Every structure is written in structure tokens, then in C-alpha cells.
Amino acid sequence: MFDQILDLVKDQIGGNPQVANAIPADRKEEVQHEVATQLDHNLKQHAASQGGVGDILSQLSNSMTSGSPVTNAIQGGVVGALASKLGLPPAATGAIAAALPGILQKFANKVNDPNDSSITKEGLSKSLGLDLGGLGSFLK
Numbered sequence: 001m002f003d004q005i006l007d008l009v010k011d012q013i014g015g016n017p018q019v020a021n022a023i024p025a026d027r028k029e030e031v032q033h034e035v036a037t038q039l040d041h042n043l044k045q046h047a048a049s050q051g052g053v054g055d056i057l058s059q060l061s062n063s064m065t066s067g068s069p070v071t072n073a074i075q076g077g078v079v080g081a082l083a084s085k086l087g088l089p090p091a092a093t094g095a096i097a098a099a100l101p102g103i104l105q106k107f108a109n110k111v112n113d114p115n116d117s118s119i120t121k122e123g124l125s126k127s128l129g130l131d132l133g134g135l136g137s138f139l140k
Helices: 002-014 017-022 025-049 053-061 069-086 090-112 121-127 133-139
Strands: none
Touching: 002 017, 002 025, 002 090, 017 090, 025 069, 025 090, 053 090, 069 090, 090 121
């Protein structure tokens, strides 16, 4: 799942000139990797505490309009890590934070898209360390 998150981060950050220009050119890969690492970590953490895959996907799908607590928490974690670990200035962390709801929404859309097998609910659950047991059919 990490590779798919990294690809989403690269697409979203690279496809947004305002965000891409805020990141020092020699640190783009490092920033993208750190953002993906933080997203992966935060998704695992929040899925376990928010009622599993279904609830977190619902919150991520609505992240652009509702500013969900999960999205806000993930943004805070990513911004904090970028500032403390990589020493990025507020202009760069703010631009990246503004791009995160779009990344999270695209992630949720990919998981929910039956025509896109790159990230599935079952694969996401396994990656997050959640055992669906007999609940897998309810998530389809």
C-alpha cells in the first residue's frame, strides 16, 4: 500500500505547481517520501481507532468538504514531521497541508472504485493490520 500512497503523493504534489514550487528542488523526493510515510502511519493509526476501514474511508471521501477530524489529525502529523524532520519552512508545509485533503480523497476514491484494483478494501485492511473475518463482504 505504501507504494500506491507514494504514487498519489507524487502525482498530487507534482501536478500542483503552487505546492511543487514551495518545496526546494533538491528535497522533492525526500519530502514526497516523508509525506507518504506519514500518511501510511496515520492511516494505520486512525483506522484502528476509528472503527476500521469503512469509517475511515467515509471520512476521507468527505475530507474535501467536511474537514474531518481524521483529515485534520493527519495534516497536523504530516506538517509537524516535515517541519521537525526536514526543517521545511511554513510556506512549504502549508502548501503541502493544503494538498493533503485531495490526496486523501483520491486514495479513498481508488479504494472504492471497483474498476481500479491497485488498492482494494481487502488489501487496505490487510495492510492496516485489520482482520475482516466475515465482514469482508460488507465492505464491497
